[in-house]
Amino acid sequence: MASEPLASESSVSDDASPPERAAVLPKVATGIDGFDAITFGGLPKGRPSLVCGAAGCGKTLFATTFLVNGATRFDEPGVFMSFEERAEDLVANVASLGYDLDGLVAQGKLAIDHVRVERSEIEETGEYDLEGLFIRLGFAVDSIGAKRVVLDTIETLFAGFSDETVLRAELRRLFGWIKDRGLTAIITGERGDGQLTRQGMEEYVSDCVVLLDNRVEDQITTRRLRVVKYRGSAHGTNEYPFLIDAEGISVLPVTSADLDYRIAEGFISTGIPGLDAMLDPGGFHRGTSILISGEAGTGKTMITASMIDAACARAERCMAFVFEESGDQITRNARSIGLDLARHVESGLLRFEAARPSLYGLEMHLARMHRDIDRFDPALVVIDPLSALRGPPAELQATMVRMIDMLKSRGITAVFTSLREDGEIDQGSAIGVSSLMDAWIKLLNVEANGERARTLYVIKARGMRHSNQLREFTMSSEGIALVDAYIGPAGVLTGTARVVQEAAEAAAALRRAQESRRRQREAVRRRQSLERQIDELRANLEAVEEEEAVLLSEDEMREAVLASERRTLATRRGGTK
Amino acid sequence: MSGPGPTGDGLEAGADGAVDDGHYHLRLYVAGQTAKSLAAMANLRRFCEEHLAGHYDIEVIDLMKNPQLAAGDQILAIPTLVRRLPAPLKRIIGDLSNTEKVLVGLDIRPKVDEL
Numbered sequence: 001m002a003s004e005p006l007a008s009e010s011s012v013s014d015d016a017s018p019p020e021r022a023a024v025l026p027k028v029a030t031g032i033d034g035f036d037a038i039t040f041g042g043l044p045k046g047r048p049s050l051v052c053g054a055a056g057c058g059k060t061l062f063a064t065t066f067l068v069n070g071a072t073r074f075d076e077p078g079v080f081m082s083f084e085e086r087a088e089d090l091v092a093n094v095a096s097l098g099y100d101l102d103g104l105v106a107q108g109k110l111a112i113d114h115v116r117v118e119r120s121e122i123e124e125t126g127e128y129d130l131e132g133l134f135i136r137l138g139f140a141v142d143s144i145g146a147k148r149v150v151l152d153t154i155e156t157l158f159a160g161f162s163d164e165t166v167l168r169a170e171l172r173r174l175f176g177w178i179k180d181r182g183l184t185a186i187i188t189g190e191r192g193d194g195q196l197t198r199q200g201m202e203e204y205v206s207d208c209v210v211l212l213d214n215r216v217e218d219q220i221t222t223r224r225l226r227v228v229k230y231r232g233s234a235h236g237t238n239e240y241p242f243l244i245d246a247e248g249i250s251v252l253p254v255t256s257a258d259l260d261y262r263i264a265e266g267f268i269s270t271g272i273p274g275l276d277a278m279l280d281p282g283g284f285h286r287g288t289s290i291l292i293s294g295e296a297g298t299g300k301t302m303i304t305a306s307m308i309d310a311a312c313a314r315a316e317r318c319m320a321f322v323f324e325e326s327g328d329q330i331t332r333n334a335r336s337i338g339l340d341l342a343r344h345v346e347s348g349l350l351r352f353e354a355a356r357p358s359l360y361g362l363e364m365h366l367a368r369m370h371r372d373i374d375r376f377d378p379a380l381v382v383i384d385p386l387s388a389l390r391g392p393p394a395e396l397q398a399t400m401v402r403m404i405d406m407l408k409s410r411g412i413t414a415v416f417t418s419l420r421e422d423g424e425i426d427q428g429s430a431i432g433v434s435s436l437m438d439a440w441i442k443l444l445n446v447e448a449n450g451e452r453a454r455t456l457y458v459i460k461a462r463g464m465r466h467s468n469q470l471r472e473f474t475m476s477s478e479g480i481a482l483v484d485a486y487i488g489p490a491g492v493l494t495g496t497a498r499v500v501q502e503a504a505e506a507a508a509a510l511r512r513a514q515e516s517r518r519r520q521r522e523a524v525r526r527r528q529s530l531e532r533q534i535d536e537l538r539a540n541l542e543a544v545e546e547e548e549a550v551l552l553s554e555d556e557m558r559e560a561v562l563a564s565e566r567r568t569l570a571t572r573r574g575g576t577k
Numbered sequence: 578m579s580g581p582g583p584t585g586d587g588l589e590a591g592a593d594g595a596v597d598d599g600h601y602h603l604r605l606y607v608a609g610q611t612a613k614s615l616a617a618m619a620n621l622r623r624f625c626e627e628h629l630a631g632h633y634d635i636e637v638i639d640l641m642k643n644p645q646l647a648a649g650d651q652i653l654a655i656p657t658l659v660r661r662l663p664a665p666l667k668r669i670i671g672d673l674s675n676t677e678k679v680l681v682g683l684d685i686r687p688k689v690d691e692l
Contacts, residue, residue, distance in 0.1 A: 116651050123682030126616075126671030131608040131655035132640060132647050139644035161654070161670075 025232045028076070028148070028184045031069025032062070033371065034251030038236035039227060043208055046182040048175050050205040052189040052196045053212030058223060058244050059188040060085070061094065062212065063150040065249050066186055068099045070148045071109035076184075078148035079140040080112045083156040087112040097248045111140040117160030124162060130170040134177060141183065149178060149185040155199045168204075175204050196228070207231045213239070222361035225251055241363030243371065252367035268380075268413060271310030272303070274473065274482025275441075278458055280465035284439055286379075287411040288462070289404050291386075291434060293418040294443030299454055299475060300417040301325070303441070304382045305334040305341060306480055307415055312344035316379035320352050321369055323388035327352025338479045351376055362391040362399045370406060381407055385417040386433065404436050438462040444470075446494045453495030456482070472498065601625070601633035601683070602662035608655045609641045613672045617656040620673035628680070660684075 027041030036042045043049045043066070051059050067078035082090055090112060091101040104110035113136055141149065154171065161167050178185045187205050189197030196202045202209055209228040214221060224239040242251040267283040269276050276282045284290055292300050308318045322330060330352065331341045344350035353372055360368065373381060383403075389396065407414040418433065434440055440459040445452045457470045471482045472494045486493040486501050493501045605621055607614035618637060625633045640647050640655070650659050654670040660683055669682040 113648055115653060117653065121666065121668050122654075123667065123669045123678055124671050124675075125669050125678040125682060126674035127613050128654040128656065128671040129613070130653055132606065132652035132657065133654075135608060135640045135644045135655075136647045136652070139647065143645075157653070 027233070029069075029074060030066045031073050032065055032249050032251060033374075034240065034242070035225070038240060038251065039208075039230060040234060043184055043186070044230070044233070045184055046179060047207040048178050048183075048185040048187050048205045049208035049210065050187050050189055050197070050201055051210045051212065052191055052201070054191040054214060057212040057214040058242070058249060059212055060090075060152050061097075061244060061249055062210075063152050063186045063188055064090070064094050064099065064101075065097075067110060067148055067150055068094075068101070068104065071104050071107075076147035077109045077111075077144040078150065079137065079144070079146045080110065080150045080152070081137060081140070082112065082114045082152050083117065084153055085114070086116075087114045090114075096246065098246075099248075108144050111144050111146065113137075113140050117156055119160050122160060128163075129166065130157075130174070133170070134174065137174075138181075141181065147182075147184060149183045150188070151185065152188045153190060154187055155189055155197060155201060158199050171201075172204055208233075212242075217361065220358060220361040222363050224363075241361070241367050243364060243367040245368070247371065247375075250367065250371050252363065252370050268307075268314075269310050270303070271306040271313075272473075272480045272482065274471065274480075275303075275456070278467035278469075278471065278482075279461055284413065284461070285463055286413055287408060288438035289407065289414045289416065289436065290439045290441070291416050291418060291437040292441045292443065293420060293434075295445065296419060298443035298445050299473070299480070300443060301330060301384055302334065302337055302475060302480065303443070304384055304415050304417060305330060305337070305339050308350060308380065308382060309334070309339045309341060309344070311380040311413075312341075312347075312349045315349065317377060318344070318350045318380040318382065319373060319376050319378035320350070320382040320384065321372075322352055322354045322382075322384050323357045324385065326354045336477065337475050338477045351378075357388040357390060362389055362395055365389060366399050366403055366406075369403065373407070373410070373412070378412060380413045380415065382415045383417070384415075385419055387417075387419040400433055401436065434459075448493075448495065449497050449500075451495050453498070455494055470494075599632055600662060601629050601660065602636075603633060603683075604636045604638060604650065604659045604661055606638050606640055606647070606650065606652045606655060606657045606659070609639065611655075614656050616672040616674065617658070620676075620679070621658060624673070624676070624679060624683075658682075 026045035027039070027043065028045045029036045029042040051062055053059055064080065067080055070076035070078045080090065085093070094101060101110060101112065105112060115133070115136070137149070140146065154174075157167055157171075158164065175185075175187075187201060189199075189201045192198035192200075196209065196211065206229070208230045211226045211228050213224045213226070215224060216222075223242050223244065225242045226239045227235040227237070240251050242249060266286040267281045268286050269283040292303055294300050304320070308320060311318050320327070320330070325333075327345070331345065334341045341350060345352070351372075353368075355365075355368075357365070369381075369383075386400070389399070391399070404414065416433070416437070437460075439461040442457055442459050444455045444457075446455050453472055454474065455470050455472050457468075458466045460466075469484075469487065470492060471484065473480055473482045475481075486498040603621070603625070605617060607617065621635060625635065638646055640652065646652075650657075651668075652659075656670070656672060658669040658673065658679075660667040660669070663684075667682055667684070669679060673679050
């Protein structure tokens, strides 16, 4: 077991504020993720606790984990007294979780004693007590200095011995003995009719009772855990989902709903230059929740692939929870737009967690994500698609809120995709996921002229200026490229229509230019013609002026001649005068 | 188990292939000198002398002194009488005060028949 869960436990218990008197009652950590948080420290120290539930709900695993963690992490050796499974079976059963019981036994940190009770081999011939059980347990405890004890499932004794009165008295004595010895014990019990256990063990073990449950709703199983009773201590009273898988057992505490978290600073690029350009700071705020909604085939997954690629290129860890495709499939598909996600997977920066939505219930999905995120510590989480998660609306909403809350509180940027165009997650119900999101990109396939064009717009982006315009985008081996859509008097056009419209406009512009040039030429021509006329007139004018001058001089000469003639005549006459 | 003795009836030659010659190997587990333990010991010796004289041996194990032996024979109740031989293994718990049940438990045949 890694030591990380401890950190998460303390962080969870911080916001749950354990009451002060919790310190009065000493507790023993189970080391089970989340359980120590909801019980504010674990099981009561030096007392027996009852873990009960129906068959197959994880009682034995819970108890085993308690012992293994005690031995490996808290230096508290433990004794496992099994009344059902043989030691070898027990070892084999938990080997898949990485628990090496044989190794712990060899190191003297664990003792396993299989108590076999076979009614047919036992003949009762008078008074007896169960001192043998005490001696065996005492011997096992003393041999390794055990602090922890598990009795799984002690009620089996009721099938082996007929004298119930003796048995009950002895069990009461046994639990008293456990307390006297200061052993922290888990007693498991099978769920009975109308009571927590078949034989009413809760009468004897009353300090702490934990109920495990394995419920099937809509054919999906959800494991839940509830602390029914915890004497002398506050505890979380809800039913908490818990998870059993290859990583062991983990309980998911319902995180607080307050909005008091540290926000991450900075911006992250989406890996699509055109989209970055639509957002004023050049990308999304780090640590925000981004919703990408759109119908099937609008390119949601490829946009998230772009964002993943960009994040990995910045050497940030990414985790993608995919519900409809396998990681390999997405990797292959992303290659078609020129993104090589495989190298990120190889380098360990990117991890795909693919699971069918119906594999678990909602809570289990959340629990699984919670744990995986804790372990992987990614900077970017992709959930594709959110709408694949199914469940009762109220539960769905609560799950979403918690998921987003959990991601935000860790400063993780989250990208969700949704099939619903309006950003809802469920058809026919009004669960507003969109309002929880900090940014929302809507993808829309515009159908016109017998073709579909991919368009995109940013509906909201909290805390930044962003383009309010619709963009058309294309996906090619070069990646995703954004093209300005045609926005003009004829409306918004995309695809071929945009091209046609643009061509038409270009032709019209050309025509207008030609016309204009023609008019200019005409004007020049007319001016030239006028100028020619002006020149002609000016030439005429000059000719007339010259003629006038000639005439004038002729007149003057004639006048002069006349005058001289008159003088001559006068002289002739005057000579006489 | 015991050696190559060829005799013994088919019924008693248990599933584990043990061969017995009608010899009773009994082991009594007690925890200290309690009243129940003392009663069981006294009762056991009386039976054996009455019904198995000559072909039995009794081993008394005090778990207070040897607690490590409790797990081997799956001892829970005290006192417990374990019939190691003849096979199959039988466990009789209690202070052996119920004679008939002890005889049935030990498969002491004549008495079973008489019952």
